[in-house]
Amino acid sequence: MKKTLPLIASLVSLAALPAMAQDAAPAEAADAVSADVVYIFNTLLFLIGGFLVMWMAAGFAMLEAGLVRSKNVTTQLFKNVSLFAIAGIMYWIVGYNLMYPGDGWTVPGVIGQLFSPKAMDPVGAGDVTAGYSAGSDFFFQLMFCATTASIVSGTLAERIKLWPFMIFTVILTGFIYPIEASWQWGGGFLSEMGFSDFAGSTLVHATGGFAALAGAIVLGARYGKYRPDGRQHPMPGSNLALATLGTFILWLGWFGFNGASQLALGSVNDAADVSRIFVNTNMAASAGAVAAIITSQLMFGKIDLTMVLNGALAGLVSITAEPLTPSVFAAILIGGVGGAIAVVVVPMLDKMKIDDVVGAIPVHLVAGIWGTIIVPATNPDTSFITQIIGVAAIGAFTFVVSMVIWMVLKATMGIRVDQETEINGLDVSELGMEAYPDFVQAK
Template sequence: MHYPKLLPAVVALGLLAGPAFAQETVVVVEDAAAAAPSFDEIGPYIMTTLLFCMAGFLVFFMAAGFAMLEGGLVRSKNVTMQMTKNIALYSVAAIMYWMIGFNLMYPGEFNGYVGGFFNTTVLDPVGVAAADAALDYASVGSDFFFQLVFVAATASIVSGALAERIKLWPFLAFVVLLTGVLYPISGSWQWGGGWLSEMGFSDFAGSTVVHSVGGWAALAGAIVLGPRLGKYAKDGRVTPMPGSNLALATLGTFILWLGWFGFNGGSQLAMGTVGDVSDVSRIFANTNMAASAGAVTALILTQIVYKKPDLTMVLNGALAGLVSITAEPLAPSLFGALWIGAVGGVIVVFTVPMLDKFKIDDVVGAVPVHLFAGIWGTIAVVFYNSDANLITQLIGIAAYGVFTFVASLVIWLIFRATVGIRVSEEAEMTGLDTAELGMEAYPEFSRG
């Protein structure tokens, strides 16, 4: 390490010791100062590593947001199961992304297709020299952590859609495959220097790479799993199944909103220049505007359509706005972010009931928010990014959709035919908290 402020004191000590020693001391100090890299050399490494760490902390906190949102939107008899699934899926994702995912997604040779299986991630050596560190744009540890929290968010999307009727262990087995294999392979196509990246596909922070992947996996699971008991009557009526705690769901939404600043801001992937820092702040402002527009749009639309505002739609409207701006949060003006987010709010209000018409039971609205709004956000890139074109964006959307949906569908069907993925009717009626876990989130209250 280097301590330039101490150099005068070192020289002074040398003078006290005598002229000869002082001369040798000055030479050593001057050599050390000359060898020390300047901040211009190591500053970008330090600042970008800091960006990854801070943004990673925020995206990690989104795990709490997903847990609170899901816990509030499921019935009280299933809350403990959602808490268990969310802490377990994050932990499984962390291990699988270290064991397989990171080096599968980011092949060292950048072959553009897929890296090596079981090529575990190795961190920077302890006390890495600043001069060596300056050769890379950020530490391996910060890069790995930042990418890890994204894959965990993808798994959380699946958790909410399949709530209240799926067994714990088959769900976690799917998370192993999603976070260790499926997400890293498809992610390498764009963020690992793969074929979509070379084609010119643009997805800044993951409207498609992250959110639609989670949405496609959730959609496949919901189709194979089937709806909750009593959700759809024979005459076509939809039976409302209100969540247990809308205050908790609202808290979860605000936490996700906060975490999204790290999600999009950190995806700048650099903070070593004035321009980079300015861009990060621009991304923050656009991200916030899109979320606000999505929420307000859903608020107004539900008043018009249902004659009363619907809080759950407003919450999902905010999230849809966030997903919509994620593919290009840097280039738009604030007005651009507003209308992109507003369209996301419209999408949610009209596609949530559309799924019910097909008797696809998505408990928290994950498919409309993450899949449909993710597709929209990826298309919207062409309005503000001159390097993107519609055909390439559609090819990317289709590639992720076909791969993730088909692979997930096959996995869910295999699980259903072998170990089973759905709890018994009795367990579902009793509630997964008691039937699967033997504990309740609200034991002092009657179950709803």
């Protein structure tokens, strides 16, 4: 990987030359518009982007419901609803101003304002000078916070207790995610260093992946997943139609995730950039899916649909760190490498006996790191050293804090269901209901 990275970076750099030349050229002056119009269009971008990213919650729910066994589907659906609700409350109470403290840092550049609920605009009194409504910004940023928790849900499926998971979600969405995201998006020390993560390949996706990895290590693999002889026991999902639907929902939602991260739609140039982001996002996803098709055929002798679905998602994660500056060909290269990563990393995790039920660690963690580190190949305002430092800082903070929290939860209340419950399925024991009761044989 170390030998191939410079080659890949060179190819991406060459592919991106037209884009960099275009960005360097003087932009033509756009027709002047009123501050009211700018305010309205920027607010509209945040709101549309926000509900598209919220739609990704449905995508995660369907993807996870399809990739877990039928006896655990209801539990996964509940987790996705509960984590979204928890994120909404925690992000308002503490998360938003912890992430965007302005001049009110508790620890300058590191920790923002603690327990300072987000204030909305008064009824009928929007602040035009802000450029967008306070509510639209909060709504949009909240959706990213909830996405981080969704990543953890899938990895730890089929063996984690519900209450410990929800307690961890409170800490992740209220504190861990807002603190590390403030280092970049809130004007913290990584932003001052020149670190760049446009829409969150590391700030959102790798963060969720690091939290999930820590949880998977502490929690352990599912019963019977890895045999004493070193072989693994396949545990196929219950419904690949749902998993495919979930992937397409996530693909659609990603246009809001990346496109609205432009944070402006009040000028001709901003509108053009949002359109460019949409195109690059789609091309990276397409390349990720195709790369996963080819890689799974070469590695396993046949195409694996679950790998293809995750390949598309890995392509999306990879381009999220910088969806604006690459040329279309560069976006294809970036997304394609991400898709191949999603396939190659799975057996590596199995060799380490790290049980990731839905493949979130390869998709969100590893592909997220790849997408962040390769940013300087298309964005000349960044450097590989700074990107690596940023990934390392965010990764170390998230992984260590998550590991400590998981270990404390394990020692105090236990985080794993007993073996009998795991064998019978969590739906009946944890919730007392099943997703597919008509298919259960009468006892």
